[in-house]
Amino acid sequence: MQSKMLLYEELEQKVALITINRPDKLNALNYDLLRELESAMEQVEQGDIRVVVLTGSGTKAFVAGADLDEITSRSPLELWTFLRQGQKVLRLMEEMEKPVIAAVNGFALGGGFELALACPLRIAVENAYFSFPEVSLGLMPGFGGTQRFPKAVGKTLALEYLLAGSRLGAAEAHRIGLVNRVVPAGELLTKTLELAGQIASHSPAAVRLILQSVRGGCELTGECGELLEAALTALCSSTEDSREGLTAFKERRKPAFTGR
Numbered sequence: 001m002q003s004k005m006l007l008y009e010e011l012e013q014k015v016a017l018i019t020i021n022r023p024d025k026l027n028a029l030n031y032d033l034l035r036e037l038e039s040a041m042e043q044v045e046q047g048d049i050r051v052v053v054l055t056g057s058g059t060k061a062f063v064a065g066a067d068l069d070e071i072t073s074r075s076p077l078e079l080w081t082f083l084r085q086g087q088k089v090l091r092l093m094e095e096m097e098k099p100v101i102a103a104v105n106g107f108a109l110g111g112g113f114e115l116a117l118a119c120p121l122r123i124a125v126e127n128a129y130f131s132f133p134e135v136s137l138g139l140m141p142g143f144g145g146t147q148r149f150p151k152a153v154g155k156t157l158a159l160e161y162l163l164a165g166s167r168l169g170a171a172e173a174h175r176i177g178l179v180n181r182v183v184p185a186g187e188l189l190t191k192t193l194e195l196a197g198q199i200a201s202h203s204p205a206a207v208r209l210i211l212q213s214v215r216g217g218c219e220l221t222g223e224c225g226e227l228l229e230a231a232l233t234a235l236c237s238s239t240e241d242s243r244e245g246l247t248a249f250k251e252r253r254k255p256a257f258t259g260r
């Protein structure tokens with residue numbers, strides 16, 4: 001993949017590692033970077049990658065936010081285009097049929113926090129923190145932060161962080177269920193790739209349908225969610241992967257899943 005601001009690696013077990021690589025600007029998200037991220041995610045979605053890990057370069061910042069230069073130098077319509085591009089790529093990541101794990105290697109501010117929120121799973125280093133500093137700049141989050149954050153932690157808690165711009169440390173983020181794990185800085189990639197590898201060892205078809213069931217169910221009321229679950233479970237039970245999984249279980253061997 002040709003990219004200036006992203007590093008893309010395909011690792012063992014069909015895990016892709018994408019690193020946002022703009023260290024001189026603390027990995028701040030500009031328009032071109034967002035376009036590159038979109039292309040990378042589309043490539044992953046179409047290929048045989050099973051799990052994506054997204055991280056930032058360096059040890060200080062995961063992402064320091066939307067690029068403030070973009071925000072201050074654009075006309076309202078150009079800013080609209082920038083914001084819609086950010087929303088588009090974050091939605092794409094959220095709706096991918098392959099899990100994306102954010103490996104939060106440092107602070108995740110504004111658009112960086114929103115980027116992490118668009119990843120279905122999050123692992124953070126001990127000294128990482130999250131915040132929405134926009135309010136202190138007379139701005140507001142525009143990559144879905146006012147929408148995803150309340151859904152993730154509840155309206156009251158979300159409003160406190162959105163309105164006060166306070167820092168949410170990794171330990172507290174873990175306590176309120178916003179990150180799956182907190183790990184020492186030196187172990188971030190090992191631990192994240194361990195989880196990615198564990199997911200990648202299972203049936204890609206089942207992983208894909210579980211993701212869809214959880215995602216769809218969160219938007220639905222109880223019974224509709226159950227109907228969705230029943231339909232997807234029936235679909236899942238008819239895949240080659242489910243036949244392989246059950247046969248391998250009977251034959252006491254490791255299954256060889258193909259995602260079909």
Ligand code: COA
Nearest residue numbers: 024025026028064065066067068069109110111133134139
């Ligand atoms: N957009 C564009 N550039 C950014 C940026 C952003 N969101 N955040 C940091 N940078 C740039 C700085 O301008 C600086 O570039 P320069 O060396 O060309 O001047 C470089 O990254 C390093 O940042 P610096 O401020 O020197 O590092 P620091 O360690 O002193 O402070 C922060 C780090 C994150 C606290 C500080 O950079 C900051 O507050 N950034 C803005 C965060 C923000 O408000 N994000 C939400 C945007 S809506």
